[in-house]
Amino acid sequence: MATTPNSVKVTLYKSLNGRLKSHQDCAHGLGIRKIHRSVVVIDTPENRGMINKISYMVKVEEV
Template sequence: MSTTKQVKLVLVKSLNGRLKSHIQCARGLGIRRINNPVVVIDTPENRGMINKISYLLQVEEV
């Protein structure tokens, strides 16, 4: 059993017309499409990217 915390992310708003750095954060987290859930490990690096684009995401602890 894994002891690392994970976070489930769902893109709820489009990336069209967003800042390039915000689009890169979404790609870095593995987000591809709206309403397509992605599970990532809860690290400080990932948490920083999540905070940067939090207005586009729905975040849920797994």
């Protein structure tokens, strides 16, 4: 997958089970489906908002 200079790698480290529906929706919106899986997303304000909302479940790395 080609990365752009302003992209971030997001990895899910905690389960989505038992979380608020809005937090589950944020994870799915970012494309994260399973624990310990990573996705590379473009660093936009919309994606940053979703990442900030579920920051207790994910680890973020600059790519």
